[in-house]
Amino acid sequence: QSALTQPASVSGSPGQSITISCTGSSSDVGTYNYVSWYQQHPGKAPKVMIYEVSNRPSGVSNRFSGSKSGSTASLTISGLQAEDEGDYYCSSYTSSGTVVFGTGTKVTVL
Amino acid sequence: QVQLQQSGPGLVKPSQTLSLTCVISGDSVSTNSAAWNWIRQSPSRGLEWLGRTYYNSKWYNDYAASVKGRITINPDTSKNQFSLQLNSVTAEDTAVYYCARGWLRTHFDLWGRGTLVTVSS
Numbered sequence: 001q002s003a004l005t006q007p008a009s010v011s012g013s014p015g016q017s018i019t020i021s022c023t024g025s026s027s028d029v030g031t032y033n034y035v036s037w038y039q040q041h042p043g044k045a046p047k048v049m050i051y052e053v054s055n056r057p058s059g060v061s062n063r064f065s066g067s068k069s070g071s072t073a074s075l076t077i078s079g080l081q082a083e084d085e086g087d088y089y090c091s092s093y094t095s096s097g098t099v100v101f102g103t104g105t106k107v108t109v110l
Numbered sequence: 111q112v113q114l115q116q117s118g119p120g121l122v123k124p125s126q127t128l129s130l131t132c133v134i135s136g137d138s139v140s141t142n143s144a145a146w147n148w149i150r151q152s153p154s155r156g157l158e159w160l161g162r163t164y165y166n167s168k169w170y171n172d173y174a175a176s177v178k179g180r181i182t183i184n185p186d187t188s189k190n191q192f193s194l195q196l197n198s199v200t201a202e203d204t205a206v207y208y209c210a211r212g213w214l215r216t217h218f219d220l221w222g223r224g225t226l227v228t229v230s231s
Contacts, residue, residue, distance in 0.1 A: 001175060003156060032215070034215045034216050034217075045221035045223060045224055046221060048219055051216055051217035052216055089156075091157075091159075102157075
């Protein structure tokens with residue numbers, strides 16, 4: 001099972017919106033609405049920001065939103081803030097009954 | 111408040127077995143619909159899901175193809191914990207290992223702090 005493909009880096013100015021893509025295949029993202037997004041700060045464990053494509057856990061800012069089209073899922077961060085800087089990973093359930101993560105994207109707030 | 115507390119050695123010799131334990135507080139390892147996972151992270155491999163154990167009338171395990179044959183994840187209901195054993199380790203297995211609670215097919219909502227395990231003689 002190959003890792004889902006994400007851009008290595010995305011940047012934006014405070015207040016702007018950015019979108020991170022996550023491309024899989026018909027064996028994962030393309031078939032299942034079990035895509036999650038995680039934020040990770042240095043030295044910390046990942047934190048779920050979006051689950052099941054577009055659902056936000058309690059306590060996560062509504063500036064974070066998720067969507068999916070075909071085999072590509074996307075995470076949008078609107079009103080970018082300094083605290084949003086970090087690494088972001090997507091994940092998906094797969095047809096093998098396993099989980100695959102994305103390659104990770106470093107978000108920089110300019 | 112649900113917490114996961116990881117423990118285990120930070121240094122393992124090549125060809126030996128890596129063993130980690132994750133103690134659950136505030137939840138039960140036997141909770142229906144919850145799965146108890148091991149995930150690792152390294153600069154070369156990124157985040158990598160290793161496997162899980164879960165209870166649904168009986169115990170089940172699922173493992174990643176990349177480590178199948180070398181990995182065992184066991185629940186321990188008497189101590190409310192679960193463990194990871196990874197056999198025949200090499201330098202490629204050097205990583206930060208996390209335990210995490212997941213919901214079947216969907217997301218991981220609770221993570222341990224992570225344990226850096228280095229494979230070296």
